[in-house]
Amino acid sequence: MTAIAQPTAQLPLSKRLKAGTSRDHDSVDTLVMHSRPFESLERYGYFLRVQHRFHGAIDALYDDIALNRLLPGLSELPRFEAVCADLAALDLSVPPVPPAVIPSSPHAALGWLYCSEGSNLGAAYLFKETQRIGLDAQYGARHLAAHPQGRGLHWRQFVALLDGLDLSEAQRDEAVSGAVAAFDFYRAALREIFPAA
Ligand code: HEM
Structure with missing residues (x-):
């Protein structure tokens, strides 16, 4: 067939x-x-600032009551504090908390959260790379470390929650637009924070 x-x-x-x-x-x-974030501690510091900008901007979404109703357990997942701890562990100044993003709707916010939570999967590779510059879950790379239950299980649970939502076609479109906006935001932060090669 x-x-x-x-x-x-x-x-x-x-x-x-x-x-x-x-x-x-x-x-x-x-x-x-292309930004070569694991080439040196100095370049990793720029990467941490990008992560700080992104995770700081979406941190409040993880505590949002309406979003926690849609995705139970959401409030346990943010990684912003871990990013701040990684900056502090490397004696890098922790920038001011970035302005919060305000997605156009709760459904658009789901797309932002998809982008953030999915980035945990690729973080497996990034986490390994940090070992080249002497970092680990206790020192400088805590925010890239796996969830205690493992990345796969954690991701499958998040996906099951997303897929269990009863959304209209328009709401699903909003979620996709939110995810695209989140990737755009990340790309803009990278371009702004890393010095030109
Ligand atoms: C060098 C940087 C990156 C690499 C090498 C990478 C690699 C990967 C890989 C291999 C997967 C699939 C893993 C699997 O299916 O088991 C994945 C998934 C994902 N990554 Fe990345 N990633 C990177 C950066 C990012 C960033 C910066 C973000 C968000 C800001 C991101 C968001 C996502 C999302 C949302 C998924 C889930 C895709 C799905 O729906 O299955 N990634 N990444």
């Missing part, structure tokens, strides 16, 4: 988000690697 391409409208939300942002992901991934 010939496989028929599934229209995105019928995809579970997580797959829809992935399909709607795969180009954004690849461009951010390439930009991060």
Whole structure:
């Protein structure tokens, strides 16, 4: 039997988000690697500042009551404090808390959270790279370390929550737009914070 391409409208939300942002992901991934964040502690410091900008801007979303109703357990997941701890461990000044992003709707906020939580998967690779410059979960790379239950399980639980939401097509579109906006934000932070190569 010939496989028929599934229209995105019928995809579970997580797959829809992935399909709607795969180009954004690849461009951010390439930009991060071109920034050579693990070449030296100095360059890793710029990377931490990018992470600080991103995780600081979305930190309040993790405590949002309406979002916690949609995604129970959300308030246990933010990584902003760990990013601040990593900066402090390396004796780098912790920048002021960045202005909070205000997604256009709670459904757009789901897309921002998808971007942030999914970045934990690629962090497995980034975490390994930090060992080249002498860092680990206790020293400088705490925010990239795996969740105590493991990255895979943690991600599958998050995906199950996303996919269990009963959303209209317009709300699913908003979630994808939110995820695209989150990748755009990350890309802009990278370009601004890393010195030109
Ligand atoms: C050099 C940097 C990066 C690399 C090498 C990388 C690599 C990866 C890999 C290999 C996966 C898939 C893992 C799996 O399916 O088990 C993944 C997933 C993901 N990454 Fe990245 N990533 C990077 C940076 C980022 C950044 C900066 C963000 C967000 C700001 C991000 C967001 C995501 C998301 C949302 C997913 C989940 C995709 C899905 O729906 O399955 N990644 N990444």
